[in-house]
Amino acid sequence: MTTEGLEDVVATTSRICDLDGKLGKLTYYGIDIHDLARHSSFEETAYLLWHGVLPTKTQLAEVEQQLRANRALPSRIIDLMHLLPSSTSPMDVLRTTVSALAAFDDDLSDKSTAADERRAIRLTSALPTIIMTWNSIREKRNLVEPLQTGTHAANMLYMLTGKEPDAYTAHALDVALILHADHELNASTFAARVTAGTKADMYASVVAAISALSGPLHGGANEQVIRMLLRIGEVRNVESYLEDALARKERIMGFGHRVYRTEDPRATHLRAMSQELGERTGDVRWYEMSRAIEEYIKGHKGLNANVDFYSASVYYMLGIPIDLDTPIFASSRISGWTAHILEQYANNRLIRPRAEYVGAKVTEYVPLEQRG
Numbered sequence: 001m002t003t004e005g006l007e008d009v010v011a012t013t014s015r016i017c018d019l020d021g022k023l024g025k026l027t028y029y030g031i032d033i034h035d036l037a038r039h040s041s042f043e044e045t046a047y048l049l050w051h052g053v054l055p056t057k058t059q060l061a062e063v064e065q066q067l068r069a070n071r072a073l074p075s076r077i078i079d080l081m082h083l084l085p086s087s088t089s090p091m092d093v094l095r096t097t098v099s100a101l102a103a104f105d106d107d108l109s110d111k112s113t114a115a116d117e118r119r120a121i122r123l124t125s126a127l128p129t130i131i132m133t134w135n136s137i138r139e140k141r142n143l144v145e146p147l148q149t150g151t152h153a154a155n156m157l158y159m160l161t162g163k164e165p166d167a168y169t170a171h172a173l174d175v176a177l178i179l180h181a182d183h184e185l186n187a188s189t190f191a192a193r194v195t196a197g198t199k200a201d202m203y204a205s206v207v208a209a210i211s212a213l214s215g216p217l218h219g220g221a222n223e224q225v226i227r228m229l230l231r232i233g234e235v236r237n238v239e240s241y242l243e244d245a246l247a248r249k250e251r252i253m254g255f256g257h258r259v260y261r262t263e264d265p266r267a268t269h270l271r272a273m274s275q276e277l278g279e280r281t282g283d284v285r286w287y288e289m290s291r292a293i294e295e296y297i298k299g300h301k302g303l304n305a306n307v308d309f310y311s312a313s314v315y316y317m318l319g320i321p322i323d324l325d326t327p328i329f330a331s332s333r334i335s336g337w338t339a340h341i342l343e344q345y346a347n348n349r350l351i352r353p354r355a356e357y358v359g360a361k362v363t364e365y366v367p368l369e370q371r372g
Contacts, residue, residue: 007258011351012193016049016339017184024262028182029053037269042152042177042332043067049182049339050120063121064151070125071146071155074104078133078143086138090327091214093134094127095207101126102203111201116345119202120338127331128152131324132159153177156331161319168280172273173318176311179266180329182336184259188212188219192337196344197351209337210330219326224253225312226322229289238292246300254309255297263304270310277317286313 003009018027026033028045029052036045047055047063055063080100084093101123102108107115129146136143136159144162147155153174157165165173183189192209196202213219232241245252257264271290278284290313294305315325 005258006353011185011190011353014184014340014343015052016343017182017336019184019259021257021259021261024260024265026183026265033179033265034269036178037175040178042174042181042335045178045181046124046335049335050117050342066121067125067152068148068150068155070122071129071148073126073129073133074101077101077104077130081130081134081137086140088138089214090131090134090324091210091219091330094130094327094330095210095214097130097134098123098127098203098210099207102201105203108201111345113342113346116202116342120335120342123202123206123338124152124331124334127327127334128156128159131327131331132156135160135321135324156328157318169318172277172314175269175273176314176328177332179269179307180311180332182333182339186218187215188333189337189340193340193344194351196341197348199348202338202341205341206334206337209333213326213330213333219329221253221306221308222312222315222329223322223325225309226316226325228253228293229286229313229316232289232293235285235288235292238289239296242293242296242300252293252297252301254312255301255303255305257304257306260304260306264306266307267305267310270307270314271305274310274313274317277314281317283317286317 015029018025018030020026028036028048031048031054036048040048043064044055044060046067047060077097077100081093081097084096105119105122133143144159147158147164150158150164151170151174154165154170157170157173185193188209191212192205195205195208200208216224228241232238242252271294274287274290275284278287290305290310294309297303297305311329312325315328316322320328
């Protein structure tokens, strides 16, 4: 029996992420995503994903320090980035640069768990720096050095603007990073595990994940959502826009999910965040348009908003350039990718599924001179 796209096929066992599509429940090592979004930080969540338990105060302080200490990139990596055409997509830059980082790992031959845990921290620290450094390079602005203090989210926003963000803005991005940190065997995580299953190193496995995420059917949905909102422009235009789009059989991005049959629990927090950010900035139209679209699609198509739908307006109101939406997603999901890579290494078996052959059973070989 085959299933298109391996839908609902169980490919492995994992202790990291539990996703109940019927109940709309998501947990990391048994801890509900709602509790993490309300009470945790990205750094604490990353530690949980890597180690399977919440850190003590001492352990959290240590991982925070390690993440801060690994923010800077080797100068030759930045030189490499300067060689790329300014039109290069941020995801392509991210893939290329992460691959190159392997050459600067002095203990690349060390395959121990401790060494791979250090790589998980290095990569998690490096991704925001890569993204924001590229944004400065392509805009021909002076590079912003990463902060030596502050949270992962605050540093990311600082490198984007050159100004330290206020506490609320940094917290908003921090929550978004928690919500995107892991999501079981999505396409990019599965790609990472398949690559890790060959005993390829962590950099190669993360490159595979980034490559999978760059595809528009996995990453990029939130980018398409905000572009749709910009085209619509005002709440009064929502209904006519959607009527026309659906008549043309266009897909409205940000709705439905291969696993959830209820509301995506991550969307619950991002919806509230979108509203609060709009109220704080004095411009609620992005939230109001999103609500109108959500109600229309729910009523006409029976589909719920997913994580991509409200993250679009959240990122936009945080001042994040539209084509950085998917790289920002990667800078969060790197914690989950590396956690799954570590889990794959710990109990490895080469991932080698089969394909059901549906072609001709017997085809005679015709010599070249007899072929028309």
